[in-house]
Amino acid sequence: MNIIEFRKILAYHTFNSTSNFTNHLKYLKSQKVLITVDDGHISFYENAFPLLKPYQIPAILFIVPSLINTEKPFWWDEVIYYLGKEKGAVELKRLKSIPNHERLAFLEELRSTSEKPLLKQQQLTVEQLKEMQNAGIIIANHSFTHPMFDQCTEEELREELRKTKAFFEEHHLDGYDIFAYPNGNYNELAEKVLKEEGIKYAFLFDHKVNKGEINPMRISRLSVNDDTPLWKLKFILNGWHSKVLPLRKKLFSMLRR
Numbered sequence: 001m002n003i004i005e006f007r008k009i010l011a012y013h014t015f016n017s018t019s020n021f022t023n024h025l026k027y028l029k030s031q032k033v034l035i036t037v038d039d040g041h042i043s044f045y046e047n048a049f050p051l052l053k054p055y056q057i058p059a060i061l062f063i064v065p066s067l068i069n070t071e072k073p074f075w076w077d078e079v080i081y082y083l084g085k086e087k088g089a090v091e092l093k094r095l096k097s098i099p100n101h102e103r104l105a106f107l108e109e110l111r112s113t114s115e116k117p118l119l120k121q122q123q124l125t126v127e128q129l130k131e132m133q134n135a136g137i138i139i140a141n142h143s144f145t146h147p148m149f150d151q152c153t154e155e156e157l158r159e160e161l162r163k164t165k166a167f168f169e170e171h172h173l174d175g176y177d178i179f180a181y182p183n184g185n186y187n188e189l190a191e192k193v194l195k196e197e198g199i200k201y202a203f204l205f206d207h208k209v210n211k212g213e214i215n216p217m218r219i220s221r222l223s224v225n226d227d228t229p230l231w232k233l234k235f236i237l238n239g240w241h242s243k244v245l246p247l248r249k250k251l252f253s254m255l256r257r
């Protein structure tokens with residue numbers, strides 16, 4: 001598979017709406033698209049992987065190795081668990097825009113001061129990763145602990161990548177050099193470190209169709225969900241979504257004047 005052959009790359013996360021996702025696959029089969037899935041949520045293995053198999057649509061699963069073979073939760077789910085949906089959403093936004101060590105300190109504080117028991121979440125196992133890799137899914141790199149790469153120090157960035165590389169080597173997984181920025185956040189330093197640490201392809205989360213010559217370190221992706229209606233999926237694949245959204249914003253701001 002030549003990754004930069006694909007202009008239209010979809011980015012999914014979790015899978016609960018299997019009948020709707022089946023409709024996606026039926027349609028996507030005739031399109032030249034690449035499916036990517038961020039985070040390695042267990043629902044991919046349970047609900048999407050069995051459906052995906054017969055369709056032979058190329059797919060990449062970006063995993064967070066520190067969570068594999070554990071019951072540790074994704075950190076954003078912890079924030080919602082401790083603070084509730086509304087307050088959690090506000091904090092999440094803040095946590096994604098502060099230095100990484102401050103985010104980690106905040107999370108530690110949440111865990112240690114709450115009366116709630118630690119949140120547990122079933123994560124993928126190495127065995128499941130290997131089963132998927134053997135079936136043709138590319139298991140790839142979403143960093144070791146899913147920090148925001150534009151909020152990390154150079155040292156933190158290198159540690160994220162080196163630990164991930166060791167994990168991929170230990171378990172004979174193939175896609176270390178294919179990387180998706182957590183939350184899509186990137187900057188110059190992160191891109192430099194990625195290259196130096198052997199990353200060949202880096203995926204963004206920018207809701208765009210790839211146009212012209214593709215920069216392999218800044219590959220655009222279109223955000224979709226398993227329950228996105230088929231008409232909307234077609235709309236998004238045509239690149240209309242990213243054009244219409246700014247137009248809509250412009251229109252609203254005009255109307256509000």
Ligand SMILES: [Zn+2]
Pocket residue numbers: 038039142146181182183
């Ligand atoms: Zn992610």
